[in-house]
Amino acid sequence: MNISINKTLISICLILFLGQFIRAESGYNLWLRYTPVSDAALLRQYRNQIPGFTVLGQSLTLEAVRKELKNGLSGILGVPVMEYPVLSAKKGLSVGKASDLQFLPADMKAGLKQLGKEGFLIYNLENKNIIITANEDIGVLYGVFYLLKLLQTEKDISHLNISNTPKLDLRLLNHWDNLDRTVERGYAGFSIWDWHKLPDYIHPRYIDYARANASIGINGTVLTNVNANALVLRDDYLEKVKALADVFRPYGLKVYLTARFSAPVELGGLKTADPQDPKVRQWWVDKVAEIYALIPDFGGFLVKANSEGQPGPQSYNRSHADGANMLADAVLPFGGVIMWRAFVYSEHKPDDRAMQAYDEFNPLDGTFRENVFIQVKNGAIDFQPREPAHPLFGAMPQTSLMMEFQITQEYLGQGTHLVYLAPMYKEVLDFDMFTKGKGSTVGKIIDGSVEPHKKTGIAGVSNIGNDINWTGHPFGQANWYAFGRLAWDHDLSSEAIAEEWLRMTFSNEKSFVADIKKLMLDSHETCVNYMTPLGLHHIMGAGHHYGPGPWVSDMPRADWTSVYYHKADEKGLGFDRTPDGSGATAQYAAEVAKIFSSLESCPEKYLLWFHHVQWTEKMASGRTLWEELCYRYDDGVNGVKKMRDTWAKQKKIVDEERYKQVDMLLKIQEKEATWWCNSCLLYFGQFSGLELPEDLIAPEKELEYYKNLSFPYAPGIRPRW
Ligand code: GCW
Numbered sequence: 001m002n003i004s005i006n007k008t009l010i011s012i013c014l015i016l017f018l019g020q021f022i023r024a025e026s027g028y029n030l031w032l033r034y035t036p037v038s039d040a041a042l043l044r045q046y047r048n049q050i051p052g053f054t055v056l057g058q059s060l061t062l063e064a065v066r067k068e069l070k071n072g073l074s075g076i077l078g079v080p081v082m083e084y085p086v087l088s089a090k091k092g093l094s095v096g097k098a099s100d101l102q103f104l105p106a107d108m109k110a111g112l113k114q115l116g117k118e119g120f121l122i123y124n125l126e127n128k129n130i131i132i133t134a135n136e137d138i139g140v141l142y143g144v145f146y147l148l149k150l151l152q153t154e155k156d157i158s159h160l161n162i163s164n165t166p167k168l169d170l171r172l173l174n175h176w177d178n179l180d181r182t183v184e185r186g187y188a189g190f191s192i193w194d195w196h197k198l199p200d201y202i203h204p205r206y207i208d209y210a211r212a213n214a215s216i217g218i219n220g221t222v223l224t225n226v227n228a229n230a231l232v233l234r235d236d237y238l239e240k241v242k243a244l245a246d247v248f249r250p251y252g253l254k255v256y257l258t259a260r261f262s263a264p265v266e267l268g269g270l271k272t273a274d275p276q277d278p279k280v281r282q283w284w285v286d287k288v289a290e291i292y293a294l295i296p297d298f299g300g301f302l303v304k305a306n307s308e309g310q311p312g313p314q315s316y317n318r319s320h321a322d323g324a325n326m327l328a329d330a331v332l333p334f335g336g337v338i339m340w341r342a343f344v345y346s347e348h349k350p351d352d353r354a355m356q357a358y359d360e361f362n363p364l365d366g367t368f369r370e371n372v373f374i375q376v377k378n379g380a381i382d383f384q385p386r387e388p389a390h391p392l393f394g395a396m397p398q399t400s401l402m403m404e405f406q407i408t409q410e411y412l413g414q415g416t417h418l419v420y421l422a423p424m425y426k427e428v429l430d431f432d433m434f435t436k437g438k439g440s441t442v443g444k445i446i447d448g449s450v451e452p453h454k455k456t457g458i459a460g461v462s463n464i465g466n467d468i469n470w471t472g473h474p475f476g477q478a479n480w481y482a483f484g485r486l487a488w489d490h491d492l493s494s495e496a497i498a499e500e501w502l503r504m505t506f507s508n509e510k511s512f513v514a515d516i517k518k519l520m521l522d523s524h525e526t527c528v529n530y531m532t533p534l535g536l537h538h539i540m541g542a543g544h545h546y547g548p549g550p551w552v553s554d555m556p557r558a559d560w561t562s563v564y565y566h567k568a569d570e571k572g573l574g575f576d577r578t579p580d581g582s583g584a585t586a587q588y589a590a591e592v593a594k595i596f597s598s599l600e601s602c603p604e605k606y607l608l609w610f611h612h613v614q615w616t617e618k619m620a621s622g623r624t625l626w627e628e629l630c631y632r633y634d635d636g637v638n639g640v641k642k643m644r645d646t647w648a649k650q651k652k653i654v655d656e657e658r659y660k661q662v663d664m665l666l667k668i669q670e671k672e673a674t675w676w677c678n679s680c681l682l683y684f685g686q687f688s689g690l691e692l693p694e695d696l697i698a699p700e701k702e703l704e705y706y707k708n709l710s711f712p713y714a715p716g717i718r719p720r721w
Contacts, residue, residue: 024657027469030212030477031504034075034152038508042154043078049092049128049157052082056096060250061137065095065144068211072148093147095132095140104133111163115139118219118252119165122147128158138219138252145215153503167447170337170373170402170457171487172220172256173213174302175464179229179237185408185545185716187415188465188472193223199243206244209464210251216484220254222459226304226341227718228260230267233287242294249297256339259301259327262311263287274316275326288330300336301327302375302459307344320344320360321367328369337455339402340368342376342392345559352575352582353559354380358391362587366398370454373402378428380584381565383411383461384537385528386424388596388606391587393442394433400453403429403446407479408463410545412527414716415472416668418643419527420520422482422494429490434589443490458487473665474658477505478520495521512653519646522639528605530636530673533629535574535609538565539680544714548676550683551707566608568687572615572625574608585610615688626688633677634696640670679706 025033037043050073055066066083073081084092098104098112111121112135120134120143132143146164150157176184177191192205213221223241224232231237245255264270264283273280291298305312305323313323324340331338345356361374368374374396379387383406393401405425412419429443440450448456460483463471471477481501485492498520502513531548532539539562541549552562559565567575577584578597585597595601596610604620607613619628644666651659678699681692683706692698 025655027474027477027658027661028208030470031152031481031501032072032148032212032215033504034072034148036078037076037151037154039154046151046157047077047079049130050077050081051092052084053093053095054084056094056100057137059137061141061252062096064211064214064250065137065141068141068144068148069093069095072144073151076148076151093130093132095144097137097140098133098135101131101133104131108133114163115165118142118217119163120146122160122162122164124158124160130157130160141214141252142217149215149500149504153500154508166217166488167443167490168456168458168487170220170299170455170459171218171484172222172299172457172459173218173407173462173464173483174222174226174404174459175462176225176227176408177223178225179231183465183716184225184227184718185406185410185461186463186465187408187715188463188470188476189467190465192464192466192470193244195237195240198240202243202247205466206247210248210253212470212480213253213484214251216481217488218484219252220256220299221248221462222256222258222302222339224258226258226302227308227310228258228304230260230263232257233259233263233267233291235290238291238294241291245295245298254297254299255295256299256302257291259303260311261303261305261313261323272316273311275313275318275322276316281326281330284327284330288334288336292334292336296334298334298336300331300338300371302339302341303327304341304343307341319364319367321364324372325367325369328372332369332371337371337373338369339373339375339457339459341404342374342390343382343404347557350558352577352584354575354577355582355584355587358395358587361392362395364399365396368399370400373400373455373457375402375404375459377404377406378425381537385412385524385532386427386535386605387537388609389428389431389433389442391584393445394435394440394589394592395587397435397451400448400455400457401446402457402459403442404459404461405483406461407483408461408716409476409479410716411540412524412531413669413672414546414714415476416665416672417527418473418475418520418523418662418666418669419479420475420482420494420498420523421479422486422497423521423524425482425486426490426494429486432592434591438591440589447490460484460487474505474662475520477501481505506658507653509653512650515646515649519643523643526636526639526643526673528636529632529639530676533632533636534604534625535606535611536566537609538562541711541714544711544717546711546714547672547709548679548706550680551703566684567612568684570687570689572613572617573629573684573687574612575610576612577610581612615690624690626684626690627693629684630681630693630696633681637670637673637677640666640673644670675706679703682706 053069055062108121108123115135117136118139120139122143123131134140179195181191183191262273264273264280268283304310306314324338328338342357342361344360345353376390376392380390431442433440436450444450463476478501482497485497498517502516539550541547542552550562555561585593599611602610613625615626617625647666682699682703
């Protein structure tokens with residue numbers, strides 16, 4: 001037997017042996033599990049380099065740093081790690097604000113200039129001791145989490161020279177949490193905010209929430225649903241908000257609220273909420289002053305106005321700018337911001353819904369105050385499994401545009417499908433809008449490199465609930481993680497993010513990381529294939545959005561139906577948004593419009609988004625559209641089968657509890673992928689009049705069966721009040 005076979009055998013035995021001792025895990029600890037390093041040589045190196053640590057300075061944030069280091073290092077090194085109280089460059093790890101570290105080497109001092117308020121430096125001195133420093137305490141905390149990540153992911157820490165700063169200023173979670181603790185589009189239980197027991201009862205989860213967010217650089221959280229309830233602005237609720245803000249502050253996490261535009265009427269007893277009415281303006285000025293008296297670092301308001309029944313300035317014949325600017329003026333003296341959402345579609349306009357946000361907001365470019373963001377969803381319809389980048393990103397150069405991604409999987413399998421979203425986020429962030437020539441990617445537009453803006457930002461609609469593992473699906477945690485990492489640096493790759501998340505959340509075992517990373521990276525495309533291949537969109541069940549519903553045609557509004565979007569007929573399939581159709585392609589820069597409007601150059605992944613294509617049209621594969629559609633759906637189902645096989649191989653590596661959870665969920669995913677595939681092909685087949693390709697398995701059930709399924713208590717539905 002040669003040496004390498006020997007080695008392989010030994011590692012297999014080791015895995016089998018260790019497998020017996022893997023403790024069940026609930027997933028509560030997320031990626032901050034701080035389990036001991038398994039590689040003995042590395043463990044020795046870490047213990048030598050970090051026999052103890054010193055934290056210089058005093059503040060609530062540095063207190064959090066101390067706790068994290070003590071807990072983290074002791075866990076990872078498997079021994080209690082000492083904190084040295086005395087200032088010293090000689091003992092292991094020293095962390096603190098640059099102004100507190102007198103012994104900083106000159107090159108480190110020079111590096112501080114580029115760091116801003118949140119960046120950090122991690123550096124090895126000649127004796128290998130480590131320094132983490134920053135201009136502000138929060139930068140120190142971010143640096144500490146970064147070092148803990150290096151240890152958790154088993155990296156060499158003897159040649160560190162890291163300088164790291166976020167690319168965007170505001171990196172926010174948006175909770176669609178209601179005050180009654182239901183969560184709109186939430187699939188992980190109820191809201192983690194226990195409003196009833198606040199402000200006196202501080203659930204330990206609030207602290208762990210702040211830690212988890214700080215560990216990935218998220219620096220703000222909008223606590224309440226954009227379908228807003230004015231009650232949160234009442235004095236007793238503001239006390240509750242203050243209690244949360246106090247818990248979050250040491251972790252650099254600011255609180256924001258959603259502002260219901262009609263609050264002056266509902267809460268203030270005024271007759272109107274007209275933004276030009278002096279009494280209304282004064283009401284907001286007073287309310288804002290009241291908030292800042294309680295929460296001096298309150299972040300500001302997120303507003304959904306004149307959209308899906310929410311009140312807004314248009315109800316008083318005023319514009320979005322009138323509404324946003326009124327609120328912006330109220331928060332400006334305190335340094336607050338207004339995030340005004342662009343997710344609007346008119347109740348009256350019969351136009352292509354994909355065009356409406358652009359039509360309403362593009363003419364307003366340049367009219368918003370400097371502290372207003374226009375928060376734009378990644379695509380022009382609504383968080384579909386795949387959407388081309390929203391045309392507004394290239395159309396408001398004088399306005400700070402904030403990206404809104406959805407982390408919760410409203411349209412991507414909700415609580416049961418494993419879909420790693422980083423590749424979807426990256427597809428949009430890396431998309432070139434050509435606004436100022438080649439290279440004007442969405443990422444560069446929102447980070448202010450294409451046009452400079454005073455402030456920049458990104459938001460992710462949270463997938464967090466009170467389930468023990470926070471996100472319901474254990475892999476939902478990866479999407480929270482990936483959002484945070486991309487919010488910090490949109491140039492990171494999906495692969496790198498998946499790798500670090502897997503190593504911290506599950507195991508550093510090589511074959512596990514390689515196999516599951518691949519599974520994660522393929523999962524989005526797989527989901528798109530079994531749900532909405534080739535640019536199909538908005539064909540899910542009505543209301544709850546759970547499962548397929550391409551037949552949905554009877555709704556109060558045409559643009560809530562599926563038939564409006566897929567436009568299947570005997571000739572073909574897809575929404576014609578070329579100049580011969582709705583003309584939506586013209587909302588993009590000429591270079592992009594040209595690519596999207598021609599059938600030949602339009603990428604297949606967006607084909608049916610922009611074109612009504614004949615069933616017999618030849619695709620790149622040489623197949624007809626109908627055949628391609630059939631094979632894509634089938635590929636999707638096979639993709640999930642493959643995921644199940646890959647997961648089954650990890651039984652010995654993953655703890656039993658999480659192994660089983662994922663195993664059961666993947667089984668559901670396969671069932672649901674098959675449901676999507678069968679029902680969509682039966683449905684579209686009625687129009688194409690063509691048979692399924694012979695090598696595909698025909699659905700067992702009739703279309704009527706699928707149409708009659710009903711899910712009255714599907715989770716996450718929008719409450720009606
Ligand atoms: O996608 C739709 C969701 C609504 C949501 C809305 C929005 C908060 O189905 O539940 O409401 O988008 O983004 O405002």
